[in-house]
Amino acid sequence: MSFLFFTNVFSVILRKIQRSMDDVNFRASKVFDFPAISNTNGSFVGQFYSLKNDKILLHLIFEHYILIFNINDGNIQEIEVENYTLKSFSCFNEQYSNTSNTNTDNIYLITNKGEFLFLSDDGTLHIQPFKSNAETFCLYRDTIISAEYNGSVSLVYVDESFPKWKVNKPENFILSKIVKPPGIMGISANESFVFCLTKDAKFLVFDRNDGSKIANTKLTSQEIISGTIKSDDEFCFIVFNTKIGSKLMVIKFDIDTNDVVYELSRPFIRSVEINQNRLLLLGNNEVTLHEKTTGELISTFWIPPDEKAYNCNYDLKDSISPLFGFLLNDGKTFISTNSAVYYCRPILTYESYSLNIDFNYSERIEKNENVIILLALQFAKTIDRKSWLDFENKLIKVSDPTITSYELISQYLNREYTFNFPKDAHKHINQIFQVLNCFSLLETGELDDVSNPSTTEFWKNATSQVIYSYSYLAKCVYLLLMYFTYKNNTAEYSQDLRRFSILIHNYTILSIIVECENLPNKLFDNSQAYSNEKFQKSVVREIARLFDLEKTTKILMEYKFFDKVVEYTKLCKIPMEQHGICLIELHKFDEAIDFFLQNSRLLLDNSSLTAKVFFALQKAHRDDLIIKIGSIDSVTNAAALFRAYLNVKDFDSAFNCILTAPDERIKCDLLRVFIRVMTNNKQAQRLLNYPFVSMISMFVNELCCYSKDTLVLAISFFRSIGDMYQVDQTLYLYARTLLRDPSFENISRALTALNLISNHMLHSDVMIRDVSSNKTISYRKLWRMICRTKGCLLLDDPRDSLTATFPELIINAANKDMDVLVYIIEGAKEEELLEVIPYFVVNQQFLALSKLLSNKKNSSNTNLLEKSLVSYFEKGLMPPSFVVDLFVEKNVIKFLMICNVFHQKLILVDVINTLLTSENKKKYFYIIPVLKKLHLPQDIINEFSNKQ
Structure with missing residues (x-):
């Protein structure tokens, strides 16, 4: 079949697409940047998009490395290609087909040695049993068509049940050397045909079934620099670039039809992407969307994604250069450059006004279409670039834009502009304000906490773009209203000026925030995925959330963006303590202290902030600033101020800090330090000039009557000045204070204090007075x-120490600790000891009784022995030998008489026998009268007589 339609260019159906900026409906916003790739991974081969189970994947192919970005969830898969050197790749996108039922693409790669590899879902590369010296190749479902360097084309079928190719020889064909070198530039296929674009500008068509050539047509007489070809079930899309321009040809090709449906010309076309209904055309700095079947322009994409469009002279030379695109059937569009991926989201109506678009202002104004905005933009374009940039720079330094705006407007008041404000101008202005005022959500409380999905980077960039655009529009409208007000000496728009003044102030703060590089994603929490329908509502919520300055500032400080916080908080009309804190963090101490002096309530109302500021100044050794800021609240900051005065050797001021300290504890501590520092600085003589006598009197009369804490400090103070009398006196009061608030810890501390006093009294002439x-x-x-305090430590409940008697403490110690019992016995009085003896006797606590009776203090006291012996006899018990022996040793006569009274003859006989057998029995001669009264035999009595 001949292919005649190229022979007469006037016979084709040619539609020239006239583009207008009215058709700009989408704007590219960055999704993520590509990571840095090591040179060891080889040269960059290319990139392409694919679908895997409804997930959008971007593949970056290097000679020895593959990076796969999951655009849906942000995950990255890395594949190292160790044994191969990749040269080319191909991916069949099933969504091209109108009859496709799958959303999974097959991906194949070819090495420099002609080996074909299949990339499975888990990232494994499977080598295939088919090699080809292919320059390029394409996929169509179960077929792979490769174009070799020598101009040959090969077709092979794929077994879809297994990721390896099966060569089905009866159905294969090989077209040997169908073109001469330099060979084939691009190849594509559909159900019926194989399409080839050669490097010598020929378009070839072959039958897929038998390999017969159907068409061979010269596309252009110009040399083709680059080109590509794609096809679906109905059309073939050819792109070729020459030195004089680029062209897209869309051909409807089947057995009966060979027509060019339309063609589009551009200065340069990089690539073309298609889905079931649409066509995406990518140039050097433009992207357009068309109807696939007619070429009719649907939308132009505003592709500079990273510009700061807040001035009216945006330069398109800064545009990005899109390399690849991905067009989904649901309308979502992604484009990528050599460094990043962008999502083409809807451009907001007011946002589009702020961009560098050439409107037909007169025509639009006649239609009463956003008249105020158009007039504002028209007026802004008359302001020269230098004046505008100077205006911008001044705005970020003031909290009220009024004066700065008037300075700019005053330069143009002598000019004449024809502004035909509509009669319902206030209505137009109010509508503009309502759209631009994204901050109202903060007042209504409609901001919910949401998750932090993988799309956060996109929302960060999209929100920044809208902020810049809305900020620019607000300034344009404000300047127009100000010009009209002063030019006509009217107050008609004074309320609108006030509202837009606040709006500009808010957007200036946001512009400063979003200008920050590496802005934390945590600021942009949005649970929405890539959604064209909900974009406007979502981005407005993001702007409002960002203007919650308390939360935003907290996050920025968390990520150490202190300089950025300082930059915008100085514009806030209500001072924020974070401004001073960040100045401190940046070590700009002088500025920070000036700020806190101007806003002293921040420190007065926040003790923790005050402590933090003073700690930072102390750490930085800025005593001069501590003294400067200490005047805000010298009482609260007495300690820090005191140390600062000492460091600069201003001892008089330091002493005044002691006098004004907030409580006695601090006052005492400062005085102790003051004395030590003065002594170390050889200022001992100067100490005498300070009223220490009155200070000491104050401590004696006041401090010692307060709490245990102040008493501890008083002790330290008196020790530091060498007054041991007051030390012991205070120690005694300290111990008594602790014992009135019994706990085991307090009782133990009281015991320590009492022991210290005891030691001093033993070694010096010290008198303690109970006040x-x-x-x-x-x-x-x-x-x-x-002794009593030691006994209290053994109580089960320390609160019992308030009422416990010595006998109770003795009994408790006898049951728990004999060593402590000895101490308590030494401190007890005789009547207290007599009270506990019957208890020991009844309970047969021989050891405790032995400790009591053998105590040195009680060694000459026979009352205790008598009480013990009588207690045993009264209870009908036999006294232990140690009681008998001690009693006999101390007062044998009394012992004998008691035994006689209680008729204890056995004990009497036993004691007398013991005495008779002793070597010095004669020394007991004084008991003879008692023995006679007991009617003992005379011969026994004579044994004790010392007469010969």
Whole structure:
């Protein structure tokens, strides 16, 4: 079949597409940047998109490395290709086909040695039993068509049940050397045909069934620099670039039809992407969307994604250069450059106004279409670039844009502009304000906490773009209203000026925030995925959330963006403490202190903030600033101010800090430090000039009557000045204070204090006075307190120490600790000991009784022995030998008489026999009268007589 339609260019169906910026419906916003790739991974081969189980994947192919980005969830898969050197790749996108039922693409790669590899879902590369010296190849479902360097074309079928190819020889064909070198530039196929674009500008068509050539047509007489070809079930799409321009030809090709449906010309066409209904055309700095069957323009994409469109002279030379695109059947579009991926999201109506678009202002104004915005933009375009940039730079330094705006407008008041404001201008202005005022959501409380999905990077960039655009529009409208107000000496728009002044202030703060490089994704929490329908609502919520300055500032400080926080918080009309904190973090201490001096309530109302500021200044050794800021609240900051004065050797001011300290504990501590520092600085003589006598009197009369804490400090103070009398006096009060609030810890500390006093009294002439009783405390009384305190430590409940008696403490110690029992016995009085003896006798606590009776203090006291012996006799018990022996040793006569009274003859006989057998029995001669009264035999009595 001949292919005649190229012979007469006037016979084809040619549609020239006239583009207008009115058709800009989408804008590219960055999704993520590509990571840095090591040079060891080889040269860059290319990139392409694919679908795997409804997941959008971007593949970056290097000679020895493959990176796969999952655009849906942000995951990255890395595949190292160790044994191969990759040269080319191909992917069949099932969504091209109108009859496709799958959303999974098959991916194949070819090495520099002609080996074909299949890339499975798990990232494994499977080598195939088929080699080809292919320059390029394409896939169509179960077939692979490769174009070799020598101009040959080969077709092979694929077994879809297994990722290896099966060569089905009867159905294969090989077209040997169908073209001469330099060979084939691009190859594509559909159900019926194989299409080839050669490097010498020929378009070839072959029958897939038998390999017969159907068409061979010269496309252009110009040399083709680059080109590509794609096809679906109905059309073939040819792109070729020459030195004089680029062209897309769309051909409807079947057995009966050979027509060019339409062609599009561009300065340069990089690639073409298709889906079931649409066609995406990518140039150097433009992207357009067309109807696939007619070529009719649907939308133009605004592709500079990273610009800061807040001035009216945006330069298109800064546009990005899209390399590849991906067009899904549901309308979502992704484009990528050599460094990043972008999602083409809907461009907001007001956003489009702020971009560098050449509107037909007169025509639009006549239609009453957003008249105020158009007039504002028209007026802004008359402002020269230098003046505008100067205006921008001043705005970020002031909290109120009024004066800065007037300075700019005043340069143009002598010019004449024809502004025909509509009669319902206030209605138009209010509509603009309502759209631009994204901050109202903060007032209504409609912001919910949401998750942090993989699309956060996209929302960060999209939100930044809208902020810049809305900020620019707000300034344009504000300047127009100000010009109209001063030019006509009217106050008609004064309320609108106030509202837009606040709007500009808010957007200036947001612009400063989003200008920050590597802005934390945590600021942009949005649970929405890539959604064209909900984009406007979502981005407005993101702007409002970003303007929640408390949360935004907290996050920025968490990520250490202190300089950025300082930059925008200085514009806030209500001072924020974070401004001063960040200045401190940046070590800009002078600026920070000036800020806190101007806003002293921040420190007065926040003690933790005050402590943090003083700690930072102390750490930085900025005593001068501590002294400067200490005047805000010298009482609260007495300690820090005191140390600062000492460091600069201003001792008089340091002493004044002591006098103004907030409580006695701090006052005492500061005074102790003051004395030590003065002494170390050889200022001992100067110390005498300070009123220490009155200070000491204050401590004696006041501090010692307060709490255990102040008493501890008083002790330290008196020790530091060498007044041991006051040390012991305070120790005594300290111990008594602790004992009035009994706990095991307090009782133990009280015991320590009492022991210290006891030691001092033993080694020096010290007198302790009990203030409550106005009596002097003897050493004996002090020792009794020590013994009792030791006994209290053995109580089950320390609160019982308030009421416990000595007998109770003795009995408790006898059951728990004999060593402590000895101490308590030493401190007890005789009547207290007599009280516990019957208890020991009844309970047969021989060891405790032995400790009591053998105590040195009680060694000459026969009352205790008598009480013990009588207790045994009264209870009908036999006294232990140690009681008998001690009693006999101390007072044998009394012992004998008691035994006689209680008729204890056995004990009497036993004691007398013991005495008779002793070597010095004659020394007991004084018991003879008692023995006679007991009617003992005379011969026994004579044994004790010392007469010959």
